[in-house]
Amino acid sequence: MAGAGISTPSGIPDFRSPGSGLYSNLKQYNLPYPEAIFELTFFFQNPKPFFTLAKELYPGNFKPNMTHYFLRLLHDKGLLLRLYTQNIDGLERVSGIPASKLVEAHGTFASATCTVCLRACPGEDFWAAVLADRVPCCRVCTGIVKPDVVFFGEPLPERFLLHVVDFPVADLLLVLGTSLEVEPFASLSEYVRHSVPRVLINQAVVGTFAWQPRGRDVVQLGDVVHGVEKLVTLLGWTEEMQDLMRREREKLGAGKS
Numbered sequence: 001m002a003g004a005g006i007s008t009p010s011g012i013p014d015f016r017s018p019g020s021g022l023y024s025n026l027k028q029y030n031l032p033y034p035e036a037i038f039e040l041t042f043f044f045q046n047p048k049p050f051f052t053l054a055k056e057l058y059p060g061n062f063k064p065n066m067t068h069y070f071l072r073l074l075h076d077k078g079l080l081l082r083l084y085t086q087n088i089d090g091l092e093r094v095s096g097i098p099a100s101k102l103v104e105a106h107g108t109f110a111s112a113t114c115t116v117c118l119r120a121c122p123g124e125d126f127w128a129a130v131l132a133d134r135v136p137c138c139r140v141c142t143g144i145v146k147p148d149v150v151f152f153g154e155p156l157p158e159r160f161l162l163h164v165v166d167f168p169v170a171d172l173l174l175v176l177g178t179s180l181e182v183e184p185f186a187s188l189s190e191y192v193r194h195s196v197p198r199v200l201i202n203q204a205v206v207g208t209f210a211w212q213p214r215g216r217d218v219v220q221l222g223d224v225v226h227g228v229e230k231l232v233t234l235l236g237w238t239e240e241m242q243d244l245m246r247r248e249r250e251k252l253g254a255g256k257s
């Protein structure tokens, strides 16, 4: 299970970290309250703030960090049953984890849909408008086009239901960089069997790790990349990890982080 904290080392702010999180830095958008930026009612009244934020989070601007590549390495080794992520930045895909292994529980910026006629809008059209500071509109009916990220009150993607089959058979749960505050995602951390170790790598002890800890829980506090690095060392995978990152970064070329 992953959250915004796995992408802060790639330069993307999370929501709730005091000072650096998006919710502390939304003053420029003149919102009635921070969450309004992800609410449909506000979006239809005034879509500009959301698209200004979307432009800042433009996927091409950021690169995966060691945490994403560690999850990719787990996949390469046949150890990743599934990656449930709340992130909408698409860095899991960029790191090379196949779509079949991903549940993007809060959707993605990678595709977009017209809010009126529900036609899919090509990603290039959507991003061309956003990068030019225009509100993207449907070619067919001129309705506002919204990326397929889940706003408050919207249903989660159907793939989220995979948790029903995945969590009971998992034999290890990693929880990385999340405040475990957003439901129903947060409750997944309780769905593994009680004999299964749960490993939290995060700046703070969160969710059930704080209020209903289990005997086999492991908590590694601090920066997620440091925590992952420590785990990689303990596993004796350092060289493989470095090789994978070198190869993947060469593919992506030079750029942010």
Ligand code: CNA
Binding pocket: 002, 003, 004, 005, 006, 007, 008, 009, 012, 013, 014, 015, 016, 017, 021, 022, 086, 087, 088, 089, 090, 106, 177, 178, 179, 180, 181, 182, 201, 202, 203, 204, 206, 222, 223, 224, 225
């Ligand atoms: P959150 O509520 O902002 O919590 C982030 C958590 O990560 C907090 O507990 C932080 O202490 C912790 N954290 C931040 N940086 C680090 C770090 N370097 N090392 C270790 N821990 C760190 O974010 P959640 O994902 O829990 O909340 C769910 C929201 C946030 C989802 O709906 C996402 O779509 C949304 N979000 C996504 C992104 C993204 O896609 N990168 C960015 C911002 C928000």
